Amino acid sequence: MKLFEAIIDANHRAVAGDASAGLHPSEYADSLPVIALTCIDPRLNAFFPNVLALPAEQFIWLRNAGNIITSPLSSTMRSLALACAVKGGREIAIIGHTDCQVAKMTASVLLDRFKDLGIDRHKLPSNLSEFFGVFGSERQNLIKACDFVRGSPLIGPKIPVHGLLLDIETGKLEWVVNGYETWANSALPPEPAGGFPELGVLGGFKDFVMGEMKFPHGKIGDSAANIGEGAAPLPPPNPPTALTPPRPVPPPVVPGQSPLPPIQPAAPGRRLKVPLPPPIRPGSNFRRG
Numbered sequence: 422m423k424l425f426e427a428i429i430d431a432n433h434r435a436v437a438g439d440a441s442a443g444l445h446p447s448e449y450a451d452s453l454p455v456i457a458l459t460c461i462d463p464r465l466n467a468f469f470p471n472v473l474a475l476p477a478e479q480f481i482w483l484r485n486a487g488n489i490i491t492s493p494l495s496s497t498m499r500s501l502a503l504a505c506a507v508k509g510g511r512e513i514a515i516i517g518h519t520d521c522q523v524a525k526m527t528a529s530v531l532l533d534r535f536k537d538l539g540i541d542r543h544k545l546p547s548n549l550s551e552f553f554g555v556f557g558s559e560r561q562n563l564i565k566a567c568d569f570v571r572g573s574p575l576i577g578p579k580i581p582v583h584g585l586l587l588d589i590e591t592g593k594l595e596w597v598v599n600g601y602e603t604w605a606n607s608a609l610p611p612e613p614a615g616g617f618p619e620l621g622v623l624g625g626f627k628d629f630v631m632g633e634m635k636f637p638h639g640k641i642g643d644s645a646a647n648i649g650e651g652a653a654p655l656p657p658p659n660p661p662t663a664l665t666p667p668r669p670v671p672p673p674v675v676p677g678q679s680p681l682p683p684i685q686p687a688a689p690g691r692r693l694k695v696p697l698p699p700p701i702r703p704g705s706n707f708r709r710g
């Protein structure tokens with residue numbers, strides 16, 4: 422059984438009430454860490470990474486509004502690529518969720534929201550929906566995102582790309598795009614003749630030439646160290662003053678449960694098992710995003 426087959430199986434058993442459902446990450450060392458792209462909806466904070474039964478150190482978490490990929494070379498796409506190349510991510514999962522407010526956003530509502538923020542129409546891109554990548558169907562958004570990632574020249578054929586839909590009421594995961602199948606078939610769309618054209622609504626990739634991507638030395642390591650892993654933060658530019666004493670970061674808290682205990686490394690010869698939590702039902706007072 423492959424990693425996400427085991428994750429989905431354990432998730433469905435946990436949702437059905439099996440308190441022993443979980444995962445032995447040590448059995449899937451070749452598939453870890455996992456890179457996940459999710460929405461910014463705060464209701465998701467309580468779900469990850471425990472809804473995947475993965476330990477935090479094996480979970481590289483990227484987020485944007487609506488878990489949208491707008492092109493094979495977009496900013497989020499670049500982070501996914503560096504999460505693989507720099508942080509060693511082995512599998513990618515785009516994880517959408519039910520009741521996503523981005524899916525319910527129309528161009529006219531967006532205009533009203535921006536107007537309320539003091540931003541006039543003429544300052545915004547002409548095609549708002551295309552620019553922000555807003556979508557009407559969560560499943561279609563997942564399929565489109567997976568197609569972009571799978572077809573991106575920045576992601577090699579060795580990385581499976583999955584699309585999952587999380588039921589925000591029950592915590593149940595639905596496998597919308599099975600990355601192992603598309604990976605096995607390896608039916609990547611052909612690269613356009615003459616390479617990828619200028620991409621991005623604002624023409625931001627005008628100077629991007631495939632094969633000549635150069636990174637400034639020194640900065641990449643600094644920023645990559647912060648890719649979704651909650652690792653040591655960059656040092657502050659100035660020593661903290663008495664008004665801003667450094668505070669310890671509290672452990673994550675799941676609603677209705679006591680704080681999770683820290684995960685201890687497995688002793689040699691002993692498999693660590695990460696249990697799945699029971700279904701989580703965030704209260705209606707959670708802000709939606």
Ligand SMILES: [Zn+2]
Binds near residue numbers: 487
């Ligand atoms: Zn959302």
